[in-house]
Amino acid sequence: MIFVTVGTTLPFDELVRAVDEGVASGAIGDRVICQVGNGSYVPAHCEYFTFRQGIDDLVAEADVVVGHGGTGTVLGLMAAGARFVAVVNRTAADNHQHEFLEYLGERYGILWTAEPAEVPALIGRAAETRARPFDEPRLVDDLRAFIEEA
């Protein structure tokens, strides 16, 4: 099962459409469930819903997750150890997703793209690989020490 999530704030019709067309053309052979959020494109070949209490169970159940490039989504997928493809939402007004995804790609091997059309091919790759688990030192200890300093 492929789970597609566009997040809860901005629509991402481009992505949902690309996946829907991928299923129609046979490029994607699995069952697909789409969380479409505030989008207006209605997929014809995928199950879909707008919002839900939580998506962790769908993420866990999916063979591959296709997520928009939002910080919380991508970091959450890494934390969950999911096999995923992150897609930059170019229609998002203030878009710095590209830089961060590129860096995570270099540092952790995540799969990502700014081209929704590439998603079907990347789903295939995602099924075979997994990004390295997020593993950075945490600044909280230093922050605590700084707060406690006289």
Place this chain on the structure above:
Amino acid sequence: MSAVRPATAPRKKKLLVTLGGGGHLYQAKSLIRSLGDAYEFCYVTTPDSMSFSRSGLPEGRIFRIPSIISFTEPPWRLAWNRVASVFVAFYILATARPDAVICVATAFSIPLLLAARLTGRRGIYIESITRVRTRTVTGRIVDRLRLARRFYAQWPVTADLYRSAVYRGTVV
């Protein structure tokens, strides 16, 4: 025999934390979670931030500050908001009296840190985890004016972009 009186526990320190939109909120929540219940929390956010989920946030008062950036407000309105936000920041600090102000990447970090600096309160700025090789306008202002006593960049290469930044890791 006199009853043994338990020592009163020292008062928990109080932290004022910014709650921005989207990725900034995720980072703030991660940080708050890892700070744990050794602290008391209160929060600042903007009125127009999409109603965020309070889930995972420890109890605490939520203050509102006018947004100092906008794609939709007319210029005069934005100018007014920016001036007003500084006064609101002073008010928030006087009311909340936090031991430290922690700004996680939001634009309204600027009036908050300015007010903190001018009232002798400890101000901390944490640049967004999404900024690796480019600086943010907010970060540049905070850095240039030395508004924060501590400026964390979340990646080693990013710390090199700001004169006052240090790298100590990420918030997640």
